[in-house]
Amino acid sequence: xxxxxxxxxxxxxxxxxxxxxxxxxxxxxxxxxxxxxxxxxxxxxxxxxxxxxxxxxxxxxxxxxxxxxxxxxxxxxxxxxxxxxxxxxxxxxxxxxxxxxxxxxxxxxxxxxxxxxxxxxxxxxxxxxxxxxxxxxxxxxxxxxxxxxxxxxxxxxxxxxxxxxxxxxxxxxxxxxxxxxxxxxxxxxxxxxxxxxxxxxxxxxxxxxxxxxxxxxxxxxxxxxxxxxxxxxxxxxxxxxxxxxx
Amino acid sequence: xxxxxxxxxxxxxxxxxxxxxxxxxxxxxxxxxxxxxxxxxxxxxxxxxxxxxxxxxxxxxxxxxxxxxxxxxxxxxxxxxxxxxxxxxxxxxxxxxxxxxxxxxxxxxxxxxxxxxxxxxxxxxxxxxxxxxxxxxxxxxxxxxxxxxxxxxxxxxxxxxxxxxxxxxxxxxxxxxxxxxxxxxxxxxxxxxxxxxxxxxxxxxxxxxxxxxxxxxxxxxxxxxxxxxxxxxxxxxxxxxxxxxx
Numbered sequence: 001x002x003x004x005x006x007x008x009x010x011x012x013x014x015x016x017x018x019x020x021x022x023x024x025x026x027x028x029x030x031x032x033x034x035x036x037x038x039x040x041x042x043x044x045x046x047x048x049x050x051x052x053x054x055x056x057x058x059x060x061x062x063x064x065x066x067x068x069x070x071x072x073x074x075x076x077x078x079x080x081x082x083x084x085x086x087x088x089x090x091x092x093x094x095x096x097x098x099x100x101x102x103x104x105x106x107x108x109x110x111x112x113x114x115x116x117x118x119x120x121x122x123x124x125x126x127x128x129x130x131x132x133x134x135x136x137x138x139x140x141x142x143x144x145x146x147x148x149x150x151x152x153x154x155x156x157x158x159x160x161x162x163x164x165x166x167x168x169x170x171x172x173x174x175x176x177x178x179x180x181x182x183x184x185x186x187x188x189x190x191x192x193x194x195x196x197x198x199x200x201x202x203x204x205x206x207x208x209x210x211x212x213x214x215x216x217x218x219x220x221x222x223x224x225x226x227x228x229x230x231x232x233x234x235x236x237x238x239x240x241x242x243x244x245x246x
Numbered sequence: 247x248x249x250x251x252x253x254x255x256x257x258x259x260x261x262x263x264x265x266x267x268x269x270x271x272x273x274x275x276x277x278x279x280x281x282x283x284x285x286x287x288x289x290x291x292x293x294x295x296x297x298x299x300x301x302x303x304x305x306x307x308x309x310x311x312x313x314x315x316x317x318x319x320x321x322x323x324x325x326x327x328x329x330x331x332x333x334x335x336x337x338x339x340x341x342x343x344x345x346x347x348x349x350x351x352x353x354x355x356x357x358x359x360x361x362x363x364x365x366x367x368x369x370x371x372x373x374x375x376x377x378x379x380x381x382x383x384x385x386x387x388x389x390x391x392x393x394x395x396x397x398x399x400x401x402x403x404x405x406x407x408x409x410x411x412x413x414x415x416x417x418x419x420x421x422x423x424x425x426x427x428x429x430x431x432x433x434x435x436x437x438x439x440x441x442x443x444x445x446x447x448x449x450x451x452x453x454x455x456x457x458x459x460x461x462x463x464x465x466x467x468x469x470x471x472x473x474x475x476x477x478x479x480x481x482x483x484x485x486x487x488x489x490x491x492x
Contacts, residue, residue, distance in 0.1 A: 001275070004275045004278055005274075009280060029247070029251070030421065031418055032253060034374040037469060038414075038415075040416055040421065044422055045423045048424075080429070081420065081430065085435050086462075086465045088461075090462070091462040091466055092465060093471065094472070095465075097478040099478040100469075103379060105352070106351070106379075106398065106399050110358070111421075114359065116280070118247055130282040130283070144427045145427050146427065152352065169278065174327065175276065175357075176273045179292070179294065179295055181289065181389050181391050181392065181395065186334055189330050189331050213335045215332045215335035216332075216336070218285060218332075219338060222283055223341070223346075225338065226340070228340050228341060228345050229343055231345040235348060
């Protein structure tokens with residue numbers, strides 16, 4: 001499907017607003033997503049107002065897409081609506097736990113990708129923001145997310161003002177295991193990452209970061225042990241705050 | 247995009263095998279998925295052999311799609327390949343934690359939805375199996391998943407032998423919150439679930455399960471507190487086993 005193979009992360013947008021029927025169509029695509037037992041434990045917050053986007057920006061490390069894109073969609077795992085329905089119907093429920101959170105996270109992400117592809121199909125550009133789970137606490141505050149609602153991922157949406165090259169990917173052989181998982185030997189790892197390591201843009205990246213190789217840039221600069229452990233603790237704290245763990 | 251709006255979960259398949267180039271195209275679609283920092287912390291295990299599908303079946307509560315579909319794709323959050331690359335390149339890494347697992351889970355799910363849509367675009371039918379995180383321990387064993395690899399979701403894939411009706415969904419207003427999250431009052435909850443509750447098929451579902459209403463069927467029969475809490479404990483145990491929590 002061309003939309004899938006044409007995807008690039010769009011980080012520069014025209015200022016044009018997104019028409020209401022276009023937004024609705026994007027959310028309808030999200031709403032059609034496969035989900036666990038058709039419980040639809042998913043919500044989407046569509047933020048367009050400048051003051052709220054500005055308030056969200058620090059949670060996304062002030063990446064400028066948040067304030068420049070006309071539309072910010074925050075996809076949430078949402079047990080709150082289900083709980084309310086069950087309370088009204090005298091149904092004894094137990095959804096405030098990790099398994100439900102984890103499956104609702106998967107459901108929210110499938111919905112997000114439907115929305116992303118529908119937006120691209122309609123001529124819009126999108127960018128995923130992985131920062132959503134790093135600073136979930138701030139997002140909970142800005143978007144007024146009640147207990148039982150956890151922000152999972154965010155996409156910025158707008159008409160593209162830029163069309164970057166396709167991003168490189170590891171060869172399919174790096175991600176596909178036939179029948180069972182077969183762990184790679186050192187030689188295979190080297191061959192799978194060879195093309196990526198030899199790209200001039202990635203070599204430049206190493207020089208700029210004063211690192212010997214690309215793996216060090218990823219592990220020692222961009223996604224460090226220290227940060228990953230700090231944000232893991234934060235994540236668990238927010239899961240506690242939102243009621244999914246004790 | 248028509249593929250998104252036409253999706254139904256296909257649970258009956260023809261016995262025709264899936265050609266190798268079709269499988270490759272599906273995995274290429276997965277490989278194009280947005281992901282955190284382009285680290286591609288994702289792997290897909292493609293299982294086609296009868297004995298392995300039979301071994302996987304109990305993990306999916308013996309749903310017959312597992313053995314009847316010609317192809318079972320298990321999408322995994324995978325930090326193992328990245329760790330190996332970093333080890334080879336003398337890069338000090340720290341990916342064995344919850345934040346990395348959670349972001350890799352999101353990435354694996356985006357990849358899964360790309361694969362699902364590409365498969366459907368090529369005339370195949372798919373069904374998601376949420377059971378993947380319920381019985382992850384058995385999947386880890388059958389598929390030989392090493393530490394650092396966590397099964398996230400599964401799709402069965404094959405040529406459809408059945409084309410069910412579209413599944414009902416809550417109205418878009420149930421999942422969309424403009425600007426910030428606005429919690430629903432009782433009257434709104436009732437109106438959002440009204441159509442679903444009044445469907446004859448759902449009323450039948452209540453009678454069969456001897457429950458007063460649909461919310462009770464979901465919360466007291468299908469996804470009970472007791473089961474959700476049991477499978478939450480299981481999930482945490484498998485995350486510990488695979489090295490993501492201590």
